[in-house]
Structure formats: C-alpha cells, structure tokens
Amino acid sequence: MFYDFKKIEKKWQKVWLDSHAFAAEISPTRKKYYLLEMFPYPSGKIHMGHVRNYTIGDVASRFKVLEGYNVMHPMGFDAFGQPAENAAIKNKTKPDIWTHKCIKEMEVELKKMGFSYDWEREFSTCDSDYYKWNQWIFLKMFERGLAYKKASAVNWCSSCQTTLANEEVVDGGCWRCHTKVEQKDLEQWYLKITEYKERLLEDLGQLKQWPERVLAMQSNWIGKSSGVDIYFRLKASDKVISVFTTRVDTIFGATYIVLAPEHPLVKELIKGRPEEKEVLHFMDKVSKESKLVRTSSDVKKEGVFTGSYAINPVNNEEVPVWVADYVLMEYGTGAIMAVPTHDQRDFLFAREHKLPMRLVIQPPAVNRQQPTDDMTEAYEGDGIQVNSGQFDGLSNSEGKIKIAEWMEQKEIGKIQTHWRLRDWLISRQRYWGTPIPIIYCPKCGVVPVAYKDLPVELPKDAPFTGDGGSPLGKVKDFIQASCPKCSGPARRETDTMATFFDSSWYFLRFCSPKYNSAAFDVQEAKYWMRVDQYIGGIEHAILHLLYSRFFTKFFQDLKMVDFSEPFEKLLTQGMVLKDGQVMSKSKGNIVDPDSMIKDYGADSLRLFILFAAPPETELEWDQRGLEGAFKFLSRVWRIQENLKDKADGALVRIMHKTIKKVSVDFSEFKFNTAIASLMELTNAIYQLGADKEVFLNLVIMLSPIAPHFSEELWQILGNKESIFKAAWPAYNPKLLIEENVELVIQINGKLRSKLQVPRGISEDELKELVFKDDKLAVWLGSKQPKRFIVVPQKLVNIVV
C-alpha cells in the first residue's frame, strides 16, 4: 500500500470538519491556550506567505492540543478595503459580491492545507454583525473625546483618492500604490492615540516575549525625546520664540535661531521689513516642495535671514532669526536654537551663510579654546563645558542637568518632552469600509448616531467608479437622515473608517463572535484573552500592533478587559523567497501553493516549509526540498510494513532522546531541528527495526506537522479515536543516561583522542586512563602537564 496523499487528505479534512474537531469551548478545569495568526485579506488565492504563517501556527496549535491544552485557534477575514473596490470596477461587479466570492475560494484553500481552525468562530469584518461594533467602539471613543474631527494638512494619495495616516506613508509615497503623497487641507476624523503615548511606550517593557526588533520599531515610532523648551524673547517686541533642544548643555553656543517656514511668527517678523519679499518668496518655494524632497538628507539646507534678532536668555546676546527648510513645523516647537559647533546640520548651514560659531563643549585631549576656521565638522560628542558662564568646567552631562534646573528656576526654560507619535487619521473617502456613525444637523451640529440605530448599514448599491470623491456621497437615501437629537432633517457622514480600525480588536471578537450586546462578551474574553501566541509578518510591526495595543488599553479603561496588552508572545515569520527575491506577481516568481498541494500533498508542503528554515528567517523556495519532504513521508509510511515484535534497546533509547528533543524544540518553535531529529529517528529505525510502540510515537510526533498522514497511520495501526485525542509521548529520563560516555581528549585545546569511560568516573581514575592512551603519549612526550581540565561527561583538556 503506497502513500496516497490525495485520498488521505481529502478523507481527514472531511472528518475534521464534520466532527467540528477543533471547536473550542470554555472549560474551567483545563488550561486555555489562545493561538492566533494574523487574519488574511481575502484576495481569493492563498500565497506561500499565508502557507508559512498558518503552517507555523497550525503546528503550534496541534502540539498544544496534544499536550492537553484547551486550544482556541480561530480564523476570519479582514475583508474591507480598497482592492475589493478596484477589483469590482475592473470586473464590473460589486465589492460585496466580489469579496464574498474571494472569501469562499480562500476558505477552500485553507481547508485544503488541513489547518485546525475552529470554523464555528469565523467572521469577516465586512459583515454588518462585525462592523456594527466598529461603530459602537467609535461612539464610545467619541463620547470620551478620543474620536474627533479637525481640519489640518493631511496626507493625500491622488491615485487612491483618499487620505492616509502618517503610518501609511512610506518613503513619501502611499503604502499601497507608492504614488507620491501630497499635502491637502481637509476636515478629517482622528483618534487620539497620543493620549495613550506614555502607556504605549511604557508597556513595551511588559512584552518580554516579543522580538527586540519590533519593540525597537514601536519605541522609535512613538519617539519620546526629552529636553528643554527655551524661551527667546524678540529684540523688537515682547513676543517669545520657544525652541526645543535635547542639548541644553550647548545653549551658550547658540549663535542664531531658525524657524520652520510654516512657523506662525514668521509673517509677523518680516512685516514691512526690507527682507519681507525674499522671505515670502522662500516660504512659497518650500511649500511647493514635496515632503519627500524636503526631508531627503543629501539636499543642501537652504534658508534666509528675517532681519529680526532675539535674545539668548542665558547670556543676553542678540542672535539673528533665520527661516530654513531643514526645520520642521511638525516636530518640537517648529523652531530651533542653532549651535554650529556641536550640531552638524547647524555647522553646514552656518558655514554656508557665514554665521558665527562658538565652542562650548571642549572635546577631551584637544587643546583648543576657540572655534574656528579650522573646524571641519561639528563636535557632537561629550566633553567639558567652556564659554558657558558659571557652568564652565563641568562635564557636559552634568552641565545638561544643572543648566536645565537653573533655567527652570529663572523661568527662561522648561524641562519638556516631545513625541513623534501623532493622532491617527481614520477617515477615508472610500466606499468599502465601515461608515462613520455621525450625523450633521444644521441645528445641533455634529451628532453621534444612537446606539439603538446601529449598524449604519453600508448601502449595497453605491455608484462608484474610482474617479474620486466619496461614493457614499452619491447615495441619496444614505445621506438623508434625521437628527438623533432634534429629529430635524440632517446629513449623514459619508466617510468610512480606515481598515486598520477593523483589525485593531478582531482578536477580542473571536472570543465571542456571535455576541450581540457589546463588541465582545466580557466573560468569554476574560477566559480566552490574552492571545498566548500571535504570529504574523514583520510588515505589521508598527501599524497593526500599535493600533491593537491602543484599542486594548481603551477597553481596559472601559473596564471591559483587565489587562493592558493583547498579545503575550509574538512571532514574526520571515518572508518566502524565490531566487533570492520576495515572491511577487510583478517579479513573476510566484509558486502557487495549490499546485504544490496537488503534486505533493499538503502534508509534504507543510513539512518542507518548516524544515527549510527557522520560522523567523527568510525561506528560500526549493522545489527539490519539497520533493525531499515527500520522500521522507513515504519513507516513514513504509515502516508500517516491517514492524518487529520488540524493538532493540538501542532504538528505544534513541526514541526517548528524540521525544525529549522534539518536545523542547516544538515549544520553542524550532521546527527545523525537531524535524531533523525525527529524520534521525527514522534513519535509526531503518538500521535497527521498530516495533509498534516506537513507530506510533514517531507518528504522534509527526502529527502536528503532517496531520492527515499521521491520522491515517494512527487508524491503520488500530486506533479508533483521532490521533489528536492522544497524549503527547513522555520520555523516560533514566533511559537517557548511558553507562559509558565518550570523552573528548584535548591537548592545548586541540582534539587529540577520544575515550570511552564509565559515567561518574573519578578524576584520578580518569587521569590514569588518559596517560595510558597511546595516541596521547605521542603528543605529551616527556612534557609535564601544567593543568588538567575536566568537563564532566564531555571533555578533558590537558595543558602542557
């Protein structure tokens, strides 16, 4: 009987589905385990990235099942979003119909991989049963002032005809279509994520089981920076320019200050002055530059003098006020003090415009007091304060503290923290998303939709062509509403929510997907949350994870959850490459999982993808590797035909060693080495011959990786119940201890011999044995050993 994967896989997929084999329920007696992979956008076809992500999750999940945990392993679809609109236009259909067709196809593909999902919990974010709760959450945020509308310059993608969050701008382009992002003044909806900035930063410390890399990216993104706001009074008026610096120790070297071109004081400063025309011209020029050009670091810094002077509050010196493009209005106070001697950008600018410099931090071991023409670059390191009044002689790190305190005392500065994180822009001028539940009443103004009127259903028949403007604005029945407050005629909000809103809390919805009184059932969430293991791509390291952390903290404040972080442990799986490049349609190097399943079976595909690389690293696709996986399974399959009555003692020993190794490796997600030891066990079986017990243990250990295959063998060997009702094998520690150990003998750290010695041999006995060894005598000669180092059960090193 050969390994007929087609028949076997079909058979067990049906059994698992029909018996709801992986449906999860609260059980007060069993320990729960919530395993979640990032849910997919339903494009219709799964790709190798999905296969890898979900295979890793499935093995972890099935392993936990075998270990006896009460496992919840759900799956759903992140179904709103622009591609469905584009596809619908292209295929002359509707996003709704298109998306549901894609979901159906994708379900089939996921089922063909044999993933152990609890399909009872499945939902799509485009179901009104789901997005109703998006609206509910939005209203809760609105009530607390966390959702608000404001006019400001926003990122605009002209190709997608919609706004973008800061997080969605990548290298100055749209994260989805790479079109250059423009700035546009628009009234938009924001979520006040900045209100949670301290907690979002601080709680990163709780995430001990997240990759360092992701923590660093999140912390960079939040961008806390501590320093001092310093007040420069203008010479000609009593107006004050506030500048932010992290290097207050260099304040005595501030020889000019620079405003961002958008700074509100600029126009006032230049009014009626001879410089007015030139400055206005400069401001106009900068405003036309895209952010991409302006922020690229190799562009020369340009600026103009305003004609005004300000007073440096620490020494009452007059310093000129400039306007330059390298100062950004969005960061800090939109104004800086320039210290050319100790900041490279200031240095280049000062040299270009012949502005004065003064050294205030003396670099160690350099005998130079004045700055100076021979400086070729700014000195940004540590040193001793000079030219700094009463602070001379302090180290600059002391100076930083003392000067800040002194300035606060004299009320010429304030210790201050600035953040990079901005509020989250969530409104989109698109159709296929959750309608924002707001009504504009001519009398009452901005009024939230009443909870009882949720959901605000997305009309099925919006005329959208992709030519811009919000499609919902063209649906008369939708726009017309009555004001929830005064019942008068009113107009409905036509923007929809960014889809990242949908995915910021779906992990909570999985706990009670059909719950109908709130976004989720607090009791169910109490049992299942937090997510014990979350698995997904590194591309979500900032956006999705940051937003999900924010929502969780919001629910904590609503007292709906009693924790502040949603994901206990995070694994970011590496990309799947072919010929050294990421698989992508445009590169034409896609390998279609479906055809691989057809040729080799889902189990072989799963095995290969786990064996070829550790989960976190990139994986190079190798067709021969997949064939190898199939051959290995076939090799294991054939063992059943040659089982002995009793296995050799040596083999039993190897089996126990393998159980230990595989157990540890599985819990640490080291699937590649787990598989290697299963292969070693298989090789040993081919040498020594196995009995039924050894073979069944091998099959159980393979079952998380190749579930259909193992289930079939389990049944063939006479078991009635599913293999996933079996217990994970235990190893006998006594069998791992061998009587004789092989010791490596080194001389001066070089391997010279090996000795079989009894376990627990004394050092003196060992010495005697070692000096009897002929091989070593050659090396030792007549030399007297200086040291004799013994690492028990491992090695001896003789130093001569």
Next chain:
RNA sequence: GGGCAAGUGGUGGAAUGGCAUACACGACAGACUUAAAAUCUGUUGGCCGCAAGGUCGUAAGGGUUCGACUCCCUUCUUGCCCACCA
C-alpha cells in the same frame, strides 16, 4: 546620520563557551533492474599523504579564555527599521 539583525561546505541550514558543518538538498559510487524510475547502501569542507594521520578552516583583524562560530573591541559587507527629530 541613528538603531537593530545577520555573515558557517556546491545549496538550505545545525552547533550560543567544550568533537565545526547535525539534518536535508545536490553530486559521486555501489546494490536491485534487460534498462530506466523508484528504493536501498556508501562517500562527499580545502590542502598534504598510498595510508595511518597531519594541517588549515565559521566575512577580515585583534583581544579575553585551558578552550571561541559562540563573549569583547576594530573594520568590511548585506538586510531591515527610523531619519534635516533639534
């Protein structure tokens, strides 16, 4: 410019202070076969040597250590993230 990660045979990778290259792919040889495929059994880092064995070898250089792929320093390369961030 800043931060983080990585660099090991022909290839994917293993070893995180103690036998470098486990396991696999590929290659080569043998068995089976009329033959091929499949399968099974070997060999497979470089150099020297008939062999026993020796010697070099984990990006480069230095250091710590009885002992370093592993720890520390310097440099190079690659990848990722952030970035005129004050």
